[in-house]
Amino acid sequence: xxxxxxxxxxxxxxxxxxxxxxxxxxxxxxxxxxxxxxxxxxxxxxxxxxxxxxxxxxxxxxxxxxxxxxxxxxxxxxxxxxxxxxxxxxxxxxxxxxxxxxxxxxxxxxxxxxxxxxxxxxxxxxxxxxxxxxxxxxxxxxxxxxxxxxxxxxxxxxxxxxxxxxxxxxxxxxxxxxxxxxxxxxxxxxxxxxxxxxxxxxxxxxxxxxxxxxxxxxxxxxxxxxxxxxxxxxxxxxxxxxxxxxx
Amino acid sequence: xxxxxxxxxxxxxxxxxxxxxxxxxxxxxxxxxxxxxxxxxxxxxxxxxxxxxxxxxxxxxxxxxxxxxxxxxxxxxxxxxxxxxxxxxxxxxxxxxxxxxxxxxxxxxxxxxxxxxxxxxxxxxxxxxxxxxxxxxxxxxxxxxxxxxxxxxxxxxxxxxxxxxxxxxxxxxxxxxxxxxxxxxxxxxxxxxxxxxxxxxxxxxxxxxxxxxxxxxxxxxxxxxxxxxxxxxxxxxxxxxxxxxxxxxxxxxxxxxxxxxxxxxxxxxxxxxxxxxxxxxxxxxxxxxxxxxxxxxxxxxxxxxxxxxxxxxxxxxxxxxxxxxxxxxxxxxxxxxxxxxx
Numbered sequence: 135x136x137x138x139x140x141x142x143x144x145x146x147x148x149x150x151x152x153x154x155x156x157x158x159x160x161x162x163x164x165x166x167x168x169x170x171x172x173x174x175x176x177x178x179x180x181x182x183x184x185x186x187x188x189x190x191x192x193x194x195x196x197x198x199x200x201x202x203x204x205x206x207x208x209x210x211x212x213x214x215x216x217x218x219x220x221x222x223x224x225x226x227x228x229x230x231x232x233x234x235x236x237x238x239x240x241x242x243x244x245x246x247x248x249x250x251x252x253x254x255x256x257x258x259x260x261x262x263x264x265x266x267x268x269x270x271x272x273x274x275x276x277x278x279x280x281x282x283x284x285x286x287x288x289x290x291x292x293x294x295x296x297x298x299x300x301x302x303x304x305x306x307x308x309x310x311x312x313x314x315x316x317x318x319x320x321x322x323x324x325x326x327x328x329x330x331x332x333x334x335x336x337x338x339x340x341x342x343x344x345x346x347x348x349x350x351x352x353x354x355x356x357x358x359x360x361x362x363x364x365x366x367x368x369x370x371x372x373x374x375x376x377x378x379x380x381x
Numbered sequence: 382x383x384x385x386x387x388x389x390x391x392x393x394x395x396x397x398x399x400x401x402x403x404x405x406x407x408x409x410x411x412x413x414x415x416x417x418x419x420x421x422x423x424x425x426x427x428x429x430x431x432x433x434x435x436x437x438x439x440x441x442x443x444x445x446x447x448x449x450x451x452x453x454x455x456x457x458x459x460x461x462x463x464x465x466x467x468x469x470x471x472x473x474x475x476x477x478x479x480x481x482x483x484x485x486x487x488x489x490x491x492x493x494x495x496x497x498x499x500x501x502x503x504x505x506x507x508x509x510x511x512x513x514x515x516x517x518x519x520x521x522x523x524x525x526x527x528x529x530x531x532x533x534x535x536x537x538x539x540x541x542x543x544x545x546x547x548x549x550x551x552x553x554x555x556x557x558x559x560x561x562x563x564x565x566x567x568x569x570x571x572x573x574x575x576x577x578x579x580x581x582x583x584x585x586x587x588x589x590x591x592x593x594x595x596x597x598x599x600x601x602x603x604x605x606x607x608x609x610x611x612x613x614x615x616x617x618x619x620x621x622x623x624x625x626x627x628x629x630x631x632x633x634x635x636x637x638x639x640x641x642x643x644x645x646x647x648x649x650x651x652x653x654x655x656x657x658x659x660x661x662x663x664x665x666x667x668x669x670x671x672x673x674x675x676x677x678x679x680x681x682x683x684x685x686x687x688x689x690x691x692x693x694x695x696x697x698x699x700x701x702x703x704x705x706x707x708x709x710x711x712x713x714x715x716x717x718x719x720x721x722x723x
Contacts, residue, residue: 249572250572
């Protein structure tokens with residue numbers, strides 16, 4: 135059975151239907167892609183899957199457990215972490231503190247009111263390792279708000295990664311990045327793929343076709359095509375779409 | 382993370398040692414500089430109140446404009462315990478803290494899913510309710526006169542029970558409570574709990590997606606802050622030997638906000654401590670010059686908010702070149718006003 139499944143998801147805002155009968159399933163150990171043009175409902179879909187919005191209808195199942203309608207924090211504690219398209223960091227904290235606060239065992243003692251967190255060298259070491267993995271070694275003590283744009287993107291992924299997620303959602307991780315930085319991020323995601331189950335939203339086709347094992351195409355709030363990158367290259371809809379020719 | 386600190390540094394850093402020394406020697410120098418002993422008691426009590434208040438405002442980014450309610454509840458609870466139950470210092474204080482915490486916990490249930498201006502407006506509304514009750518519920522609170530002749534119980538230490546009847550003795554008791562509260566709050570703001578509160582202030586949404594139950598953290602911070610206000614209130618009713626509605630008014634609640642901001646609560650743990658001292662000294666020094674001293678103090682406050690929201694602590698950090706959280710103070714200030722964001 136798939137690690138994560140969404141069945142028949144409906145979501146509307148007022149009278150506008152944003153998602154209609156979305157079925158998605160993500161396998162463990164795979165990198166699954168979601169693509170589609172701007173405004174297709176990709177991010178809304180992510181927001182429903184990670185708990186920011188409750189679906190009007192449909193079910194979300196993670197590892198056999200129904201997590202529909204749970205709060206974002208409850209879903210996060212189940213082992214689902216996400217990054218944000220519009221960067222969402224703790225800007226006044228250093229890069230290291232951003233990671234430390236997201237570590238599961240720090241979260242577990244969130245109500246500890248007496249022990250100094252900055253004196254916890256074990257947590258700091260683990261956080262430093264996460265930073266190194268996303269290519270931010272040497273930036274530990276820089277404030278997140280003072281990091282360069284590309285570094286902030288990497289930290290976005292790092293904060294999600296810090297939670298040791300069983301499933302990692304990345305919302306347009308290359309958003310706003312130049313060619314070179316995008317290539318570096320692709321290398322990072324390729325590396326993370328070795329030991330993580332990942333779901334990526336992208337509209338950069340090249341990025342996604344190079345990395346994903348399977349891709350679902352969302353348009354007008356519906357899944358219009360799904361399959362391996364190779365299968366999608368043959369797909370009439372994808373060929374005709376305004377997304378540009380697949381690489 | 383900050384560089385590793387020594388054990389002593391983690392419990393009593395230099396600034397805290399300085400505060401303790403200044404306060405402990407206060408009876409020696411306060412007379413010669415032209416002020417008086419009782420002022421030291423007031424300052425110490427409001428420092429406790431301010432430090433607890435800044436846990437909400439500065440650390441959690443939650444603007445409470447009705448915090449006087451919890452200070453007042455502490456004062457009334459202490460007074461009622463002495464007058465209606467029996468005379469006991471410790472039990473009276475416990476009663477005050479518990480009463481304020483329970484009231485705070487109740488109010489926090491209605492506040493914790495809010496932030497910014499909506500949070501602020503609700504705190505004002507609740508504050509007004511408590512203030513109104515204190516005026517109208519004559520049978521319990523004594524109405525507008527309040528509770529009078531509240532005894533100041535002796536300090537029960539098991540074998541000995543020294544009296545606290547003189548202001549000099551009572552000052553050292555208040556100072557002891559201030560020291561305990563300061564050390565514990567210092568630990569708290571550097572603990573995982575304190576760090577999570579600061580994370581929530583910076584980015585509530587991300588904190589939620591990292592897995593923190595944001596509602597519960599805000600609720601706990603509010604309840605704790607109310608409990609500390611209640612503790613300060615119990616000392617206040619001992620100092621004044623009375624409890625009255627005035628400390629619960631919107632005006633009184635505004636003063637603790639003003640003290641915390643002028644001192645620099647957004648950028649420093651010590652902001653409220655500085656702000657309280659400056660306020661009381663200004664009251665007494667300016668107060669001898671003009672009856673309208675609060676007008677001038679208010680003007681300074683307005684100018685501070687416009688030009689220097691980092692407060693005195695921020696100006697000091699700038700002067701000494703220490704890296705502070707100045708951008709944060711500006712954003713936090715803007716946030717207090719405009720935070721309708723979602």
